[in-house]
Amino acid sequence: MEKEPITTEDMRILELNAEYLGITHSMLMQNAGREVARVITNTSKVAGKHIAIICGLGGNGGDGFVAARYLDEEGADVDVYLLGDDETIRNKDAIHNWEILRNLHDIISAELPTESAVKSCRALKDADILVDAIMGFGLRSKLREPLLTAVKMFNKSTAVKYAIDIPSGIDSETGEVHGAAVKSDRTIALHAPKIGMTKAKEFVGKLHIVSIGIPKEAKYTCGPGDLRLFKQLRDLHSKKGDYGRILVVGGSDVYSGAPALAGMAALRTGADLVSVLAPEPVVSAIRSYSPNLMVTTLGTRVLLPETVETVIEQATNKNVVALGPGLGLEQLTKVAVTSIVEKLVNMKTPLVLDADGLKALASSELKLNPDLTVLTPHWGELSILMDEDLGDDTLLPNRVNQATACAKKYNSVVLLKGPVDVIATPTGQFKLNRTGVPAMTVGGTGDVLTGIVAALLATDQTAFRAANAAAFVSGMAGEIAFDERGDHIVATDCIENIYRVFDL
Numbered sequence: 001m002e003k004e005p006i007t008t009e010d011m012r013i014l015e016l017n018a019e020y021l022g023i024t025h026s027m028l029m030q031n032a033g034r035e036v037a038r039v040i041t042n043t044s045k046v047a048g049k050h051i052a053i054i055c056g057l058g059g060n061g062g063d064g065f066v067a068a069r070y071l072d073e074e075g076a077d078v079d080v081y082l083l084g085d086d087e088t089i090r091n092k093d094a095i096h097n098w099e100i101l102r103n104l105h106d107i108i109s110a111e112l113p114t115e116s117a118v119k120s121c122r123a124l125k126d127a128d129i130l131v132d133a134i135m136g137f138g139l140r141s142k143l144r145e146p147l148l149t150a151v152k153m154f155n156k157s158t159a160v161k162y163a164i165d166i167p168s169g170i171d172s173e174t175g176e177v178h179g180a181a182v183k184s185d186r187t188i189a190l191h192a193p194k195i196g197m198t199k200a201k202e203f204v205g206k207l208h209i210v211s212i213g214i215p216k217e218a219k220y221t222c223g224p225g226d227l228r229l230f231k232q233l234r235d236l237h238s239k240k241g242d243y244g245r246i247l248v249v250g251g252s253d254v255y256s257g258a259p260a261l262a263g264m265a266a267l268r269t270g271a272d273l274v275s276v277l278a279p280e281p282v283v284s285a286i287r288s289y290s291p292n293l294m295v296t297t298l299g300t301r302v303l304l305p306e307t308v309e310t311v312i313e314q315a316t317n318k319n320v321v322a323l324g325p326g327l328g329l330e331q332l333t334k335v336a337v338t339s340i341v342e343k344l345v346n347m348k349t350p351l352v353l354d355a356d357g358l359k360a361l362a363s364s365e366l367k368l369n370p371d372l373t374v375l376t377p378h379w380g381e382l383s384i385l386m387d388e389d390l391g392d393d394t395l396l397p398n399r400v401n402q403a404t405a406c407a408k409k410y411n412s413v414v415l416l417k418g419p420v421d422v423i424a425t426p427t428g429q430f431k432l433n434r435t436g437v438p439a440m441t442v443g444g445t446g447d448v449l450t451g452i453v454a455a456l457l458a459t460d461q462t463a464f465r466a467a468n469a470a471a472f473v474s475g476m477a478g479e480i481a482f483d484e485r486g487d488h489i490v491a492t493d494c495i496e497n498i499y500r501v502f503d504l
Contacts, residue, residue, distance in 0.1 A: 033066020
């Protein structure tokens with residue numbers, strides 16, 4: 001089974017999204033342990049052989065605990081050694097499998113809490129086969145004791161050496177060796193090789209890639225894994241503005257609610273500061289929606305070409321610009337939007353383009369930046385962007401194909417809204433978001449999504465990652481609101497439930 005190397009973050013996203021689909025971490029651990037044992041059994045004679053499995057306190061150790069049972073079943077003489085105190089095992093599924101081992105009398109299970117305990121462990125010297133289940137992927141710093149000593153002794157052994165997932169001591173992202181690393185004869189990669197392994201091949205030995213039961217659907221389904229990247233704790237010394245300065249450009253002499261909803265959604269998603277730049281007739285109305293919004297007038301009845309420089313000046317100290325909600329469709333407004341978008345792209349300013357802003361883009365030949373730009377059309381707006389009949393909008397494959405075609409045409413991430421959202425990139429990568437309820441057809445929910453995308457785009461993550469997470473958050477917030485109010489929800493109900501999604 002050949003699979004492309006995967007990054008640490010993408011692997012974590014996959015695992016969490018698989019769990020969201022019902023494939024529990026416990027199931028993955030059982031599958032991993034069984035597959036590890038299968039590879040060892042198929043490549044070494046194990047019956048009657050002394051196998052020592054050296055385990056850490058996390059999930060990789062849990063994989064080793066499970067593998068021990070299967071190797072015991074194959075007739076091996078199995079010892080399992082835990083590098084630390086079992087009361088400090090971090091993973092609940094690993095704890096469960098450690099407790100199983102403690103109930104078994106044919107498998108030796110012991111703790112090696114100190115450097116001296118590791119040095120006195122004869123199994124590290126005498127075993128026929130050694131299995132590294134110490135760290136797994138995600139290592140970012142130098143190995144601490146007793147892990148460092150265990151790795152060094154592991155390497156001195158003449159036993160046949162196996163590593164589970166990635167040789168311990170190797171940074172799964174960069175391939176850097178953190179102090180010392182296991183030099184294995186064979187590495188059993190779980191699901192896919194970790195990208196750091198391609199830069200540290202001398203430690204990997206013969207590579208085996210095994211399936212652990214992650215369905216392919218987990219790769220293209222938006223879920224909690226996508227949101228994980230945006231749930232990091234804030235630094236104690238954070239200051240105002242560190243977590244996003246957003247500029248919403250929207251509104252017209254008719255529409256005031258759309259930019260206000262986008263701005264309030266951005267704030268509730270976690271942006272520090274949100275400014276709204278709007279035409280003079282609706283400035284007072286937008287201010288009345290929330291004192292948390294900083295509202296400035298364009299000085300004109302609608303967005304006009306003579307106000308472009310005002311917009312660019314306001315955008316220069318912002319992390320993201322959300323352009324389009326409620327702008328209206330006057331011809332001069334379209335001219336202004338095209339000019340603003342072109343300047344923002346040249347400035348490399350992250351941009352979310354929605355609603356009337358999309359319709360203005362359709363008449364241009366602009367190419368955007370897929371790392372920094374998200375377009376958020378519904379099917380009708382997508383048809384305008386593509387300037388053609390797109391066929392049946394109820395066929396999901398057609399929606400995926402058309403969203404991808406649009407992404408290629410404008411060189412941007414496209415978040416196509418609908419019963420199933422499609423998030424597509426110019427390279428053909430896509431994800432599907434299935435959160436949300438029919439009650440979200442109420443006006444304003446698209447503006448809420450725009451604000452969520454803008455807030456998440458203000459982080460260091462790419463436009464694709466921000467759009468995936470935003471689609472999931474928007475739909476889940478709507479589901480929570482629906483649970484409370486049924487088909488009587490309004491857009492502000494969705495905004496008020498955004499924070500609950502981050503708490504799930």
